[in-house]
Amino acid sequence: MIAATLRRQASRRVLPGFGLSLGVTLTFVSLILLLPLTSLVGQLSQLSLSQYWFLISDPRILASYRVTLLAAAVAALFNAAFGLLMAWVLVRYEFPGKRLVDALMDLPFALPTAVAGVTLATLYSSQGWVGRWLETLGLPIAYTWVGIALAMAFTSIPFVVRTVQPILEDLPSEVDEAAVTLGARDGHAFRRVILPHLWPALVTGTGLAFVRSLGEFGAVIFIAGGKPFETEITSLMIFVKLQEYDYAGAAAVASIVLATSLALLLLINLWQGRFIRRLHGGGA
Amino acid sequence: MIRIGDAPGVRRLLIGVALVLTALFLLLPLVAIFAQALMGGIDLYWQNLSDRYTLAAIGLTLLVTLLTVPINLVFGVFLAWLVTRFSFPGRRLLQTLIDIPFAVSPVVAGLVYLLLYGRNGWLGGWLDSYDIQIMFAWPGIVLVTIFVTCPFVARELIPLMQAQGAREEEAAVTLGASGWTIFRRVTLPKIRHALLYGAILTNARAVGEFGAVSVVAGAIRGQTNTLPLQVEQLYQDYNTVGAFTSASLLALLALLTLAAKAALEWRAARRESLA
DSSP: OHHHHHHHHHHTOSSSOHHHHHHHHHHHIIIIIIHHHHHHHHHHHTSOHHHHHHHHTOHHHHHHHHHHHHHHHHHHHHHHHHHHHHHHHHHHOOOTTHHHHHHHTTHHHHSOHHHHHHHHHHHHSTTSTTHHHHHHTTOOOTTSHHHHHHHHHHHTHHHHHHHHHHHHHHSOHHHHHHHHHTTOOHHHHIIIIIHHHHHHHHHHHHHHHHHHHHHOOHHHHHHHTTOTTTSOOHHHHHHHHHHTTOHHHHHHHHHHHHHHHHHHHHHHHHHHHHHHHHHTTTTO | OOOTTOSHHHHHHHHHHHHHHHIIIIIHHHHHHHHHHTTTHHHHHHHHHTOHHHHHHHHHHHHHHHHHHHHHHHHHHHHHHHHHHOOOTTHHHHHHHHTHHHHSOHHHHHHHHHHHHSTTSHHHHHHHTTTOOOTTSHHHHHHHHHHHHTHHHHHHHHHHHHHHOSHHHHHHHHTTOOHHHHIIIIIHHHHHHHHHHHHHHHHHHHHHOOHHHHHHHOOOTTTTOOHHHHHHHHHHTTOHHHHHHHHHHHHHHHHHHHHHHHHHHHHHHHHHHHO
């Protein structure tokens, strides 16, 4: 039935390759994406509701949700500010080494997370180049939630910069002129005139950075140290359960992580879609 | 023309803060990797690099990448062609599905494969009876790497091919060209750079994937250790110099990735200004 409808539609298409590309894509998506995900559903369906609840509300797991959410929120807020600053400086100003700084912004995506993890752990340990100084100031970073937030912030730096940058580049200069000729001061003009244009991109970028931070593993585990109830992130709890062959427990916690990130991603996409429609006047 | 934030004081302050933070957060870690790797001198660096297990890890990483990148390249092209050249029910759903690997924590990605292909898994038990082992062996590492990196090529191609439209391809059809000829002679020249950039991103992620691979690899030294797992293992063994030696190779590749990206963008910008 569906195949017949598709074939009828395909016969009206001009370009060749519909059947082939549909076949290849569906085969790939089924085998690589959907089949493995059904195994998670299969594993979960063997649990009763009370068993499931017991597994996901274990006190040590609850503590890991708290640490993960707190650190990811702090990391995302840091990136909102840092990303906005970097996008502004890279678009509006000229200075020596600008192209190098621009290229460096993508380093966290290009550098393997495990490498970032061991490097940050070494730098910020109590004997490390930076950690030594912070220790004397009474600010230990390694093996605290601050270290986790730092690692999460590092791996998600590009999100805000790269979403805000193109919007800022496309902003017509009349926007600036209007504010400046009306005599507004810099801070005020930026908040009132520029920020409303950047707001959607800023929220999207910060949201993506938050989602990425929630799931981060390789960069975080080395600096976190894994003290139960204090510096264990949820991804690590799944990993630990797998090492103990507790597949049911791992699947239960994983379902929470998966549902949270998918819901957030969907929310970001909806928010972005709504804004784009409003921008292009489609909703009128 | 006067613009917001153009006063010299404001400009100098913002550039200064931006440069200091960039140096602290991005440049310092990069310098630290190479400094730690070379801490014991160049001889120790070579000795660490030619270690039997490190060489085995390099070999496995190369194998995984050589299998992953072409597979995802082909899949990405087919998906982008399907999504941008035809409209059909479920098109949006397909695009959302492809984004799942971006949203999923790598550990969860590893977990779902372990549940499927592990000894007690749906397929694992069946494959086990034929003596085929996927988990804790290289096929499992390749599979999770394909999963984790599958959106990259399609993500680069879809916006570009959507913007380009299908008019030139349609003209080629009316001139009687076959599907393969259209793709090779009309489409491919237009998407070459995006395709290359997608391959570079896929490559960088495939080489560096850690969370998903560490779940399915089982970390058997000399057999299922990829380079990032080797970094972890040496670090846990308190062999800091050894760990950073392997890490420096990965950092070098990251720098090459950034350079390639900058070069591609520079060429694109130059062509735009010439056009």
